[in-house]
Amino acid sequence: MALIKKYWSNKKVIIAGIVIILFLAVLILADNNYCFYHKTIASVKSVQEKYIESQEGPNGEQEKYYIQRVKAVVRNGIYKGKEINFKNTYSYSGIKNEKYQSGEDIFIEISENDGKLSGTVSGIKRDKYVVFLVGLFVTALVLITGKQGLLTLLSLLVNILIFILAVGFYSKGKDFEILCFVMVILFNCLTLLILGGISRKTIGAMVSTLLAVAATYFIYTIVTFIEHPSYELMDYIVAPNDLGKIFMAGIIIGCLGAIMDVAITMNSAVHEFAHTAEHLTWKSLIKSIQEIGYDIMGTMINVLLFTYISGSLPGIILKIKNGYSLNTLVQFNIVFEIIRFLVGSIGIILAIPISGFIAVVFLKKEGINGNVSNLKHYIFNFNCFSRWRKRR
Amino acid sequence: MVICIYVITLGMPPIVITFLGSITFCLITVLYQNGTNLKSYSSLIAVFLVICILSIVVAILGHYSQMAGFNELELCEDISQLSTDIKINMQSLMITVIMLGLLGAVMDTSIAIATSIFEVYQNNKELELHDLMKSGKSVGRDILGTTVNTLFFAGIGETLMMSVLFSKFGYSFEKIINSKVFFQEFSIIVIANIGCLIIIPITTIIISNLLKSKSAVAVKIRKLCDEV
Numbered sequence: 158m159a160l161i162k163k164y165w166s167n168k169k170v171i172i173a174g175i176v177i178i179l180f181l182a183v184l185i186l187a188d189n190n191y192c193f194y195h196k197t198i199a200s201v202k203s204v205q206e207k208y209i210e211s212q213e214g215p216n217g218e219q220e221k222y223y224i225q226r227v228k229a230v231v232r233n234g235i236y237k238g239k240e241i242n243f244k245n246t247y248s249y250s251g252i253k254n255e256k257y258q259s260g261e262d263i264f265i266e267i268s269e270n271d272g273k274l275s276g277t278v279s280g281i282k283r284d285k286y287v288v289f290l291v292g293l294f295v296t297a298l299v300l301i302t303g304k305q306g307l308l309t310l311l312s313l314l315v316n317i318l319i320f321i322l323a324v325g326f327y328s329k330g331k332d333f334e335i336l337c338f339v340m341v342i343l344f345n346c347l348t349l350l351i352l353g354g355i356s357r358k359t360i361g362a363m364v365s366t367l368l369a370v371a372a373t374y375f376i377y378t379i380v381t382f383i384e385h386p387s388y389e390l391m392d393y394i395v396a397p398n399d400l401g402k403i404f405m406a407g408i409i410i411g412c413l414g415a416i417m418d419v420a421i422t423m424n425s426a427v428h429e430f431a432h433t434a435e436h437l438t439w440k441s442l443i444k445s446i447q448e449i450g451y452d453i454m455g456t457m458i459n460v461l462l463f464t465y466i467s468g469s470l471p472g473i474i475l476k477i478k479n480g481y482s483l484n485t486l487v488q489f490n491i492v493f494e495i496i497r498f499l500v501g502s503i504g505i506i507l508a509i510p511i512s513g514f515i516a517v518v519f520l521k522k523e524g525i526n527g528n529v530s531n532l533k534h535y536i537f538n539f540n541c542f543s544r545w546r547k548r549r
Numbered sequence: 550m551v552i553c554i555y556v557i558t559l560g561m562p563p564i565v566i567t568f569l570g571s572i573t574f575c576l577i578t579v580l581y582q583n584g585t586n587l588k589s590y591s592s593l594i595a596v597f598l599v600i601c602i603l604s605i606v607v608a609i610l611g612h613y614s615q616m617a618g619f620n621e622l623e624l625c626e627d628i629s630q631l632s633t634d635i636k637i638n639m640q641s642l643m644i645t646v647i648m649l650g651l652l653g654a655v656m657d658t659s660i661a662i663a664t665s666i667f668e669v670y671q672n673n674k675e676l677e678l679h680d681l682m683k684s685g686k687s688v689g690r691d692i693l694g695t696t697v698n699t700l701f702f703a704g705i706g707e708t709l710m711m712s713v714l715f716s717k718f719g720y721s722f723e724k725i726i727n728s729k730v731f732f733q734e735f736s737i738i739v740i741a742n743i744g745c746l747i748i749i750p751i752t753t754i755i756i757s758n759l760l761k762s763k764s765a766v767a768v769k770i771r772k773l774c775d776e777v
Binding site: 193194195196258260261264280281282283284286287289290291293294297298301302303305306308309312313316320324325327328333344348352403404406407408409410411412413414415417418421422455456457459460461462463464465466467468470471474497501 | 740
């Protein structure tokens with residue numbers, strides 16, 4: 158306990174306490190907001206399970222099937238307070254079916270037959286879990302990072318707002334490519350400004366991010382011009398005529414965050430290097446830029462790899478189990494994940510020399526032999542400096 | 550990664566694979582990039598702790614919210630002809646998916662913090678435990694903003710198609726927020742972010758204690774690292 162006390166000040170604990178109480182209140186509200194819904198909701202009261210049969214899978218597995226007798230109470234609408242019984246079948250894997258437990262809230266479509274109620278389940282009420290996750294995230298953010306955490310939260314909120322607006326504009330018939338460019342510029346400028354404030358470093362990072370994204374877009378356009386990926390195989394197809402554009406926008410926005418990260422690190426490191434090094438030559442500057450680049454490249458690409466590949470895991474496993482070969486999988490199923498990951502990585506690699514160059518250009522304007530008298534500034538920047546010095 | 554997937558298809562429980570797999574990924578990445586030293590060990594321990602904590606959270610959450618399995622949108626597409634009798638529990642597979650998703654980001658944050666604290670310590674060995682923790686906190690604050698945004702944008706990029714679909718078909722807010730597909734994507738992003746957050750104090754506490762503590766275990770580990 159003493160350790161934790163050393164880490165956190167009392168004030169922060171109080172603020173976090175307020176946040177937690179606030180979220181508990183919202184959570185309780187979300188748990189009981191049945192009256193806001195038009196659809197009928199029922200709470201599962203008791204469940205009886207029985208094993209029925211096992212079916213043989215494609216590779217001789219014995220998949221067990223169970224049947225549930227569910228007793229539930231309707232929470233809103235005209236049938237409020239009435240009890241309802243229905244049957245539900247589920248399997249061990251639970252790929253297409255769901256297993257219900259007592260205490261869960263479910264959306265249900267009720268039909269009345271000779272005064273007897275029966276229903277089919279159309280989904281589970283998940284809003285309280287969304288609230289729970291957001292609450293956990295915000296509490297951790299406030300507890301761990303304080304004021305900077307609030308800024309991060311602000312930038313996230315602004316970005317989500319822009320995103321929702323953009324999707325709204327698209328459904329009103331605007332071109333997605335133009336929307337994507339607007340989104341990228343807005344995301345980029347607002348995020349960097351909120352996180353970094355107005356400074357030479359921020360502007361440098363902004364310019365280099367935009368250039369790197371433009372370069373990535375250029376390369377992507379050339380490649381898809383030569384060889385079209387068959388977009389028809391993609392997940393969640395909706396509008397066949399601009400699939401390519403939406404996919405492109407997804408890729409560009411996906412790598413934007415990583416490119417921004419690289420640009421910020423690069424700009425602060427070069428800035429710092431110029432301010433602390435005693436004898437600054439072009440050669441040493443370029444060498445250190447390469448070194449920083451090498452350092453951040455590996456971890457950033459790792460982040461993208463894990464984020465992108467993990468999402469397609471269930472689909473891949475199901476298909477392997479059904480006898481798809483690795484070749485077919487790569488060709489038809491995970492090809493989009495691979496494209497996404499590769500374009501993202503290319504973006505990161507391109508961002509390194511571009512932001513290095515931009516940082517140097519901005520530095521030159523400032524005068525390369527910057528004054529080191531500002532000690533406070535030096536201490537502030539030490540963090541960025543030590544980050545790129547890792548692994549040396 | 551490929552080996553991991555194949556082992557799961559062979560019928561091993563996904564949770565075991567998650568732990569073994571993430572430890573292997575960490576070992577390879579951290580030790581290859583950093584060498585065997587105090588920094589690597591402390592970030593390894595920290596990453597492992599975070600994975601344990603979050604697995605429990607995800608397991609509880611997944612148990613109640615039924616987020617495992619294939620979502621509404623995937624179901625109407627190509628898997629509808631496939632056999633679903635594969636005897637792999639989707640609930641635990643979901644834990645694998647989320648844990649692997651956050652592994653990269655968590656490792657990145659952890660290494661960055663461990664290295665900078667180590668660097669600070671090397672520059673000034675008289676620093677107290679309190680000072681080391683303070684510097685860890687400020688480094689964490691610096692890194693966090695960009696990491697959160699990186700994860701957020703990667704998530705948005707991935708779910709763009711889904712959001713367009715939602716808006717095209719005019720889904721209502723209540724339908725979106727209660728749908729499985731939204732909850733899956735949303736929880737992947739948010740849990741990865743939570744992982745990045747809680748790794749900051751965990752790494753800080755572990756490495757500054759390993760550096761400063763007088764307990765037998767810490768002394769032993771320090772000695773071990775000095776010898777290497």
